[in-house]
Amino acid sequence: MPTQAESVTESDLIAGVYVVVPKVHADDRGLFVETYRREWIPGAREMIQTNRSDKAAGSLVGLHYHLHQSDYWYVVNGSMRVVLHDLRLGGPTDGATQTIDLHGSEHRGVYIPPGVAHGFAAHTDLTMTYLVDGYYNPADELGVAWDDPSIGADWGVADPVMSNRDRTNPNRAGIADHQRPRWPLRT
Numbered sequence: 001m002p003t004q005a006e007s008v009t010e011s012d013l014i015a016g017v018y019v020v021v022p023k024v025h026a027d028d029r030g031l032f033v034e035t036y037r038r039e040w041i042p043g044a045r046e047m048i049q050t051n052r053s054d055k056a057a058g059s060l061v062g063l064h065y066h067l068h069q070s071d072y073w074y075v076v077n078g079s080m081r082v083v084l085h086d087l088r089l090g091g092p093t094d095g096a097t098q099t100i101d102l103h104g105s106e107h108r109g110v111y112i113p114p115g116v117a118h119g120f121a122a123h124t125d126l127t128m129t130y131l132v133d134g135y136y137n138p139a140d141e142l143g144v145a146w147d148d149p150s151i152g153a154d155w156g157v158a159d160p161v162m163s164n165r166d167r168t169n170p171n172r173a174g175i176a177d178h179q180r181p182r183w184p185l186r187t
Contacts, residue, residue, distance in 0.1 A: 060160035062119015078126025091183035143169035
């Protein structure tokens with residue numbers, strides 16, 4: 001039952017970020033949703049791995065970024081606030097920050113290109129899946145401070161539960177230019 005998405009919209013705040021609203025097929029038995037197709041995202045590479053993340057309400061992950069990897073996030077159950085921040089040097093939206101609330105009941109996904117820092121706060125217990133177009137590479141696992149005032153993120157949680165890695169990421173001003181991708185990206 002392949003299908004087109006209801007809508008695929010490029011962010012008006014951060015170039016290359018797309019919000020996907022897939023078609024939902026529901027009847028008395030339940031529902032079917034095709035959550036991702038590469039053809040929905042212009043220029044997207046093949047996603048080669050799918051991961052699942054379960055987080056407790058109040059958890060905060062990020063901000064992480066990659067120089068070479070794209071992500072596609074989809075919430076199966078629960079609700080979270082996604083925070084995105086463009087770190088791409090010379091890009092049209094360098095320095096822009098955006099928040100997107102995702103809820104399992106709304107069936108929306110978000111595509112995050114390389115160079116866009118990304119994180120989320122679990123507003124409820126949640127399950128999300130995320131697809132990536134590259135295998136784990138520790139050299140491409142970078143981060144920026146979740147609470148950097150120059151980013152100005154509103155996570156919507158008080159006293160977040162976080163990893164030590166995420167608590168100790170540098171502020172944006174502390175990231176060397178060679179650790180930030182240049183626009184346009186060449187992956």
